[in-house]
Amino acid sequence: MRVLLIGGSGQLGSEIRRRWRDDDIVAPRHDEVDLGVPSSLDAAVGDGNAEVVVNCAAFHNVDRCETEVETALRINAVAVERLAELCAQSGKRFVTFSTDYVFDGMTEWPYGENDCANPISAYGVSKYTGELLVQRMRSDALIVRTCGVYGVRPSATKGYTFIDRVIAQARAGEHGRVVDDVVASPTYAGHLAEALRALLATNARGVVHASNVGPVSWFDFAAEALRQAGLEPTLDAIGSGEWKSGARRPRYSALDNVRLRELGITMPDWRAGIAAYLADRPGHPE
Numbered sequence: 581m582r583v584l585l586i587g588g589s590g591q592l593g594s595e596i597r598r599r600w601r602d603d604d605i606v607a608p609r610h611d612e613v614d615l616g617v618p619s620s621l622d623a624a625v626g627d628g629n630a631e632v633v634v635n636c637a638a639f640h641n642v643d644r645c646e647t648e649v650e651t652a653l654r655i656n657a658v659a660v661e662r663l664a665e666l667c668a669q670s671g672k673r674f675v676t677f678s679t680d681y682v683f684d685g686m687t688e689w690p691y692g693e694n695d696c697a698n699p700i701s702a703y704g705v706s707k708y709t710g711e712l713l714v715q716r717m718r719s720d721a722l723i724v725r726t727c728g729v730y731g732v733r734p735s736a737t738k739g740y741t742f743i744d745r746v747i748a749q750a751r752a753g754e755h756g757r758v759v760d761d762v763v764a765s766p767t768y769a770g771h772l773a774e775a776l777r778a779l780l781a782t783n784a785r786g787v788v789h790a791s792n793v794g795p796v797s798w799f800d801f802a803a804e805a806l807r808q809a810g811l812e813p814t815l816d817a818i819g820s821g822e823w824k825s826g827a828r829r830p831r832y833s834a835l836d837n838v839r840l841r842e843l844g845i846t847m848p849d850w851r852a853g854i855a856a857y858l859a860d861r862p863g864h865p866e
């Protein structure tokens with residue numbers, strides 16, 4: 581496949597570049613193709629010869645989105661609509677990513693694609709608006725919702741991964757404080773990149789959930805990461821009320837990969853995600 585990859589330096593984009601070895605991938609830098617600059621999208625997508633456009637870029641600093649709503653909507657919704665439009669016009673397949681934060685978290689079982697979205701943060705609203713704008717075009721676009729992504733190239737937004745932080749704290753003899761009442765399905769970017777490649781070999785369109793399998797609290801996830809790294813799980817459980825943040829986040833946002841399973845594509849469970857991440861980290865053999 582000839583692929584135009586936007587956001588190719590991020591957690592997921594890096595894994596796509598690393599793993600889709602048989603594909604011809606062009607991955608312009610952020611300053612070359614910027615979702616905030618429509619003319620750069622027109623030039624990259626409209627004039628290029630890619631068969632598939634994969635958009636891994638987003639404004640996903642969840643707390644900043646609360647106060648920078650206009651930017652969130654411009655990057656996560658309007659620009660995504662523009663990309664879908666350009667792809668539809670030029671006969672390219674379009675893939676973009678959405679989030680578990682489109683849900684309100686008022687449930688106790690993993691969300692399937694047909695469950696009702698009801699975002700409770702500006703970030704979630706902006707990503708869901710992007711989904712709706714793309715879907716209204718009735719194109720063959722794929723909208724892949726994922727959850728708690730971590731990768732060997734940490735997001736520039738945070739600069740570190742959650743796993744690296746708890747490992748560093750344990751090695752320093754500190755007790756990490758981790759919420760035990762927030763449940764998600766944290767996803768290793770490498771596994772997501774593999775699932776996406778398999779998905780593109782089908783003619784699936786619309787919303788598809790793709791996350792490492794199994795709901796897990798962030799506390800249990802951190803404890804398992806420490807165990808797998810050969811460290812004592814020295815952690816203090818805290819309630820989400822003790823964790824101050826600008827945006828509301830869903831208490832429960834694990835995803836159920838219903839459509840992926842129907843397509844015969846399986847993703848490893850969350851423990852295998854940790855194991856693969858620890859094995860793949862450059863210079864950090866555990």
Ligand SMILES: NC(=O)c1ccc[n+]([C@@H]2O[C@H](COP(=O)([O-])OP(=O)(O)OC[C@H]3O[C@@H](n4cnc5c(N)ncnc54)[C@H](OP(=O)(O)O)[C@@H]3O)[C@@H](O)[C@H]2O)c1
Pocket residue numbers: 586587588589590591592593609610613614615616635636637638639640655676677678679680725726727728729730734735736737
């Ligand atoms: N991370 C999560 O926990 C999570 C959870 C659910 C869904 N998602 C979604 O999954 C997708 C991939 O996330 P990720 O974790 O791989 O993100 P990431 O690591 O933060 O990477 C984002 C990429 O997009 C680029 N970028 C940022 N703003 C841009 C803009 N305005 N125009 C063009 N490029 C821009 C970044 O380049 P620079 O670094 O050079 O700016 C980087 O290459 C996103 O759609 C995100 O919303 C993420």
